[in-house]
Amino acid sequence: MGEGIMRLGFVVVQVTDLEAARKHYVEVMGLQMTDRTENEIYLKGWDEYDHHSIVLRQSNKAGLEKMAFKVHTYEDMEQLEKQLQRYGASVKRVSKGENYKVGEGLRFRLPSGHTMELFVDMEYEGKALPQVNPAPWPEGLIGVGAPRIDHLLITAERPHETVDFLMKALNFYMSEKVVENERSETPIAAWLFRSYTPHDIAIIPGKDERLHHFAFWLDEFNELRKAGDVFSKHDVPIDVGIERHGITRGQTIYYFDPAGNRNEVFTGGYIAYPDMPVVKWTVDQLARGIFYFNHRQEWIEGFTGVTT
Amino acid sequence: MKKQLVIRVEPYGKEVTGSKEETVLEILRKQFYGRDGQPSFRGCWRGGCAFCKVELLEGEVNHNEIYSRTALADEEREKNFILTCQSQPLSDLIIRFLEKEDPISRLIRLKSETIK
Numbered sequence: 001m002g003e004g005i006m007r008l009g010f011v012v013v014q015v016t017d018l019e020a021a022r023k024h025y026v027e028v029m030g031l032q033m034t035d036r037t038e039n040e041i042y043l044k045g046w047d048e049y050d051h052h053s054i055v056l057r058q059s060n061k062a063g064l065e066k067m068a069f070k071v072h073t074y075e076d077m078e079q080l081e082k083q084l085q086r087y088g089a090s091v092k093r094v095s096k097g098e099n100y101k102v103g104e105g106l107r108f109r110l111p112s113g114h115t116m117e118l119f120v121d122m123e124y125e126g127k128a129l130p131q132v133n134p135a136p137w138p139e140g141l142i143g144v145g146a147p148r149i150d151h152l153l154i155t156a157e158r159p160h161e162t163v164d165f166l167m168k169a170l171n172f173y174m175s176e177k178v179v180e181n182e183r184s185e186t187p188i189a190a191w192l193f194r195s196y197t198p199h200d201i202a203i204i205p206g207k208d209e210r211l212h213h214f215a216f217w218l219d220e221f222n223e224l225r226k227a228g229d230v231f232s233k234h235d236v237p238i239d240v241g242i243e244r245h246g247i248t249r250g251q252t253i254y255y256f257d258p259a260g261n262r263n264e265v266f267t268g269g270y271i272a273y274p275d276m277p278v279v280k281w282t283v284d285q286l287a288r289g290i291f292y293f294n295h296r297q298e299w300i301e302g303f304t305g306v307t308t
Numbered sequence: 309m310k311k312q313l314v315i316r317v318e319p320y321g322k323e324v325t326g327s328k329e330e331t332v333l334e335i336l337r338k339q340f341y342g343r344d345g346q347p348s349f350r351g352c353w354r355g356g357c358a359f360c361k362v363e364l365l366e367g368e369v370n371h372n373e374i375y376s377r378t379a380l381a382d383e384e385r386e387k388n389f390i391l392t393c394q395s396q397p398l399s400d401l402i403i404r405f406l407e408k409e410d411p412i413s414r415l416i417r418l419k420s421e422t423i424k
Contacts, residue, residue: 003406016355016374044406062376188415205411220374237353260356284419288410297416302350305410308376 004080004171005194008149008201009070009119010052010102011214013261014059016276019197020258021056028234029216029263030145034125035100042100045216046128047147051101053186054149056256062259062308066115067152067201068105069194075118080170081106087169094119113155139171143234146204146216150266151199153213155206155307161188162203165302175199175272176247176279188283191268198248198272210307213254215264221251227265231255240303245269246289247281254303261308313397318365318404320346332369333360333391333403355379358394359408364404365403 015021025031031043034051042052050070057065071077081277084106085092086223094105094117103121110116128138156162166172176199179188191199204212218224224242231238231253238261239255250269257263287295288304312325318342326335332354334406340349351359355375361384371385372394380391392403 014376014378060376061378063378154309189412205415212371239350239352256352256356258354260352260354260379262352262357269346283415287416297413298347299350300406300416301410301413302359304345305408305413306351306359308356308378 003072005118006071007195008053008151009050009068009122010055011067011149011152011228012057012065013211013214013257013259014061014065015056015257015261016058016060016062016194017258018056018058024234024236024258025054025056025250026142027237028143028230029141030114032128033216034154037100039105039202040100044125045146045148046141048149049124049127050122051125052122055088055100060108062261063112064152064154064214064261064308065104066107066117068099068102068117068119069200071118071120074104077106077118077120079178080118082089083171084108087165089165089169110154110156111158112154112203114154116179127283143230144210144216144218144223144265146265147219148217150215150217153199153202153204153211154212155208155212156203157205157208157268159189159203159205161189163187163192166201166203167193170194172201173274173276174278175252175276176281176289178204178281178283178289181282182280188204193272196271196273198250198269204304206304206307211261212307213262213264215252215266218265218267220267224251224265226266239292239306243294244292246285246292248278259308262306267302310333315341315397315401315403318402323375326397328396328398330396332362332390332397332403334374334396335397336360338415341371351393355391355394358391362392362403362405363390363404364388364390364406368398369395371395371397 021226035042039058041056050231089108092107101123105119107117164202175191177187177190189204191202237256248269283287351357360378386417
């Protein structure tokens, strides 16, 4: 097997008011709109090369339509197709162009019912910076000015099944998991990675097929302060933050987009290598794992119970 | 002065007052959430997450049509469930809060009860 999955490539997010969503993602989050059709808007952060990392699609529902992970090579994708089939997944081939600006891929469902795709090629758009002698950041960023997408968190009725699928069929590594007690191994929730961050995808217990949030990366802690300023100025409903996660050690603000999808701006956390031993959180300390500063019952209830 | 409408919140028996110009959620956030032992409001305010979904037992509301059908299915709307963030009261109301089911907070609660 080559190098397999590289990172989260793009998410397709359903929004109930496309124009309100455009205003939010472009004028508040500062993403670049690389294309739009009557029912879709394509977005990328200033530090991303590919044509898009977010697709907003007009719908009468909020939530996640699908997520797509980028794979290093077609050879790797063939190997992953075999692994998926061996695992018992029903895999469909996606033809070139079926996803706008995206090459051939694979589509399947996780045990949690979420639709996942793999792809290798997406049309190159380029960063907002040159490849030769670039400045550290581009001029003219709007609002939060998020550089890139980072990860997503989904809910599942039986999280351990989806975790097992992602690890065995798709070679995800586990950084951290929630367990009943120190001696137990079965994950109640888990944080998985293919890149060098502590999570590209995480799974917590909840309803199947639901999105808890997807997150944008910010380069440093002070950027969270600026994001909070921007959110408040634009009346973006802030869910929680600024906070610190015990799990991943990241720092965060959670907020909602105009359709009610939860988003996160995230920074920090450690570099994760595939050889790291899994960090465990026991249920009695889980509140601290989620919000290290304000580990209040009340905060956790609104946080983990609200999904789209 | 704007006419004050009365909203009774069940199963708590608490009464709050507001006007037709506000959403039911705005009224509840001023007088209900975060008071008398009630947690603060933690939903999306945008008709997406269903945190504010209640059953409308009596009265009429003006319900916005742009909201997520995952949060409030058409069949639920027909049975008089509403999203308070998308509803303005047209009369006095009686609403009933729904039980919330969240596996993670249940786990944490169970654990802290065993430790005590």
